[in-house]
Amino acid sequence: xxxxxxxxxxxxxxxxxxxxxxxxxxxxxxxxxxxxxxxxxxxxxxxxxxxxxxxxxxxxxxxxxxxxxxxxxxxxxxxxxxxxxxxxxxxxxxxxxxxxxxxxxxxxxxxxxxxxxxxxxxx
Numbered sequence: 001x002x003x004x005x006x007x008x009x010x011x012x013x014x015x016x017x018x019x020x021x022x023x024x025x026x027x028x029x030x031x032x033x034x035x036x037x038x039x040x041x042x043x044x045x046x047x048x049x050x051x052x053x054x055x056x057x058x059x060x061x062x063x064x065x066x067x068x069x070x071x072x073x074x075x076x077x078x079x080x081x082x083x084x085x086x087x088x089x090x091x092x093x094x095x096x097x098x099x100x101x102x103x104x105x106x107x108x109x110x111x112x113x114x115x116x117x118x119x120x121x122x123x
Contacts, residue, residue, distance in 0.1 A: 014041035014100040015076035028078035041100035051092040081108035
């Protein structure tokens with residue numbers, strides 16, 4: 001089954017280095033069993049990483065026992081849609097790659113907000 005992005009096209013990969021996605025496929029795909037909805041392809045910033053840590057989700061510290069390298073400014077990563085929305089409301093949202101953001105992100109995030117933070121033009 002083809003996975004769709006927020007633009008209605010085929011979902012594109014987000015990152016293979018670091019390998020991202022709930023299923024570690026490099027894509028922000030959704031199969032319906034990811035409770036965190038890791039579907040927003042974001043380009044991380046130091047500002048967002050500090051914000052995320054301040055609300056209880058430290059993405060910068062490596063956790064080798066889980067194969068997690070720790071993330072840095074400039075890394076692309078599949079974020080939880082609700083975390084991206086929380087960061088947006090706090091004025092700390094990172095840029096997004098619309099072609100790599102799964103359509104299910106729209107359950108939590110407004111397309112206009114995602115588009116305003118997009119690095120790729122819609123359509």
